[in-house]
Amino acid sequence: MKEVFTFISSDYRDFYKADVFKVLSLPEGAVAHFRYKTEHISKELLSNIFTLEKRGCIIFFRVCNEELKPSNSNKSNLDFSIRHATVEKIEKANDTGIVHFFLKLGNFNVPRLEDSKLPEDLKHVDKRQTNELFSKPGPTRNWADIAKDVFEFFPTDTLVRFTRLIEADSNIEQKPKLSWGSKSCYYELTKSGRYIVELASYNNSKKKAGFSFKSNSDNIVLQKIDNHVSDLTHDNYYIPVNVALADSAMIPDGFELSVLPPLNGPETDTGVEKLEENFGFHLPVLVKNNCLTSILIGFLTAVGLSGILLLAPIRGLKTSSDVNWFWIVVGFILVAASSALLAHRYKKNK
Numbered sequence: 001m002k003e004v005f006t007f008i009s010s011d012y013r014d015f016y017k018a019d020v021f022k023v024l025s026l027p028e029g030a031v032a033h034f035r036y037k038t039e040h041i042s043k044e045l046l047s048n049i050f051t052l053e054k055r056g057c058i059i060f061f062r063v064c065n066e067e068l069k070p071s072n073s074n075k076s077n078l079d080f081s082i083r084h085a086t087v088e089k090i091e092k093a094n095d096t097g098i099v100h101f102f103l104k105l106g107n108f109n110v111p112r113l114e115d116s117k118l119p120e121d122l123k124h125v126d127k128r129q130t131n132e133l134f135s136k137p138g139p140t141r142n143w144a145d146i147a148k149d150v151f152e153f154f155p156t157d158t159l160v161r162f163t164r165l166i167e168a169d170s171n172i173e174q175k176p177k178l179s180w181g182s183k184s185c186y187y188e189l190t191k192s193g194r195y196i197v198e199l200a201s202y203n204n205s206k207k208k209a210g211f212s213f214k215s216n217s218d219n220i221v222l223q224k225i226d227n228h229v230s231d232l233t234h235d236n237y238y239i240p241v242n243v244a245l246a247d248s249a250m251i252p253d254g255f256e257l258s259v260l261p262p263l264n265g266p267e268t269d270t271g272v273e274k275l276e277e278n279f280g281f282h283l284p285v286l287v288k289n290n291c292l293t294s295i296l297i298g299f300l301t302a303v304g305l306s307g308i309l310l311l312a313p314i315r316g317l318k319t320s321s322d323v324n325w326f327w328i329v330v331g332f333i334l335v336a337a338s339s340a341l342l343a344h345r346y347k348k349n350k
Helices: 014-025 043-047 143-153 291-316 325-349
Strands: 003-010 031-037 056-063 078-093 098-105 125-129 159-167 177-179 184-189 193-202 209-215 220-222 227-230 234-243 254-259 280-287
Touching: 003 014, 003 078, 014 031, 014 056, 014 078, 014 143, 014 159, 014 280, 031 184, 043 125, 056 143, 078 143, 143 159, 143 193, 159 254, 159 280, 193 209, 193 227, 209 220, 209 234, 209 280
Parallel strands: 003 056, 184 280
Antiparallel strands: 003 125, 031 098, 056 078, 078 098, 159 193, 177 184, 193 234, 209 227, 209 254, 220 234, 254 280
């Protein structure tokens, strides 16, 4: 029987709930950062904690009974399976006794828990046999199924997912890269032009709800308005993005998504209800020139100059019989080809 490693995050604090929102929102391949005190990790795993690296796991969301929040017991709580992930890196902070887990997010095809309950003796970081958690595999599930299960337990009127980023011309999906220096993930774009950001939303509030999606970089220009509002239960968004290459770019540039406060919630001094936590994420984008592009441009320039040098002796010839037509044709082809390729490369990077 297959062994399952489990990671539980709860609504005990809004901060934890915002972490679960990121797990629901970030694209496949992105990194979620979870932190646990050692008493919330099973003794068996804690004794060899670093053997968990590169192991698959399932992330669960626990909705705490208000009366049991101080103990965070699962006796009267609700538990929901959220997403597959892989433990990419573990760091243990000896000064605080906290263990940090960096989970690479996978797909949402996780079985539903029967009666929304995990075993009572299960720690927040633990392991079990598959049949101890799930009585049967169940049907294939996707993000919308998970969103429907947990929607009512979030203070937002909508849940939003960054589905993927694709290059428009080639339809090639861009995959997030891992940066352990900043303990996060980012997109690296080395080709200018148009990209498409695909987003999905779930809103079962029966009223309009919205989110903000924007770029904080001059090199990344979104072709649609920042705020998106809808009252549809399910919706998809396809946002064109123009990317201009730069000689250098800083990691903090990128995409920012945040859910707007409820549009029809209780009013505050600013006129709308305020969310205690920022339900959203920052997804860095590194925009830079590909060194192979620079090498290609240098090579094509050299080819063009070589062609010009081959054509140069024509000026000193007095009769057509002195003309070496072979080298003239070669020089013409080199100049024409290099000029055409340089023009094409310039047009793509403009």
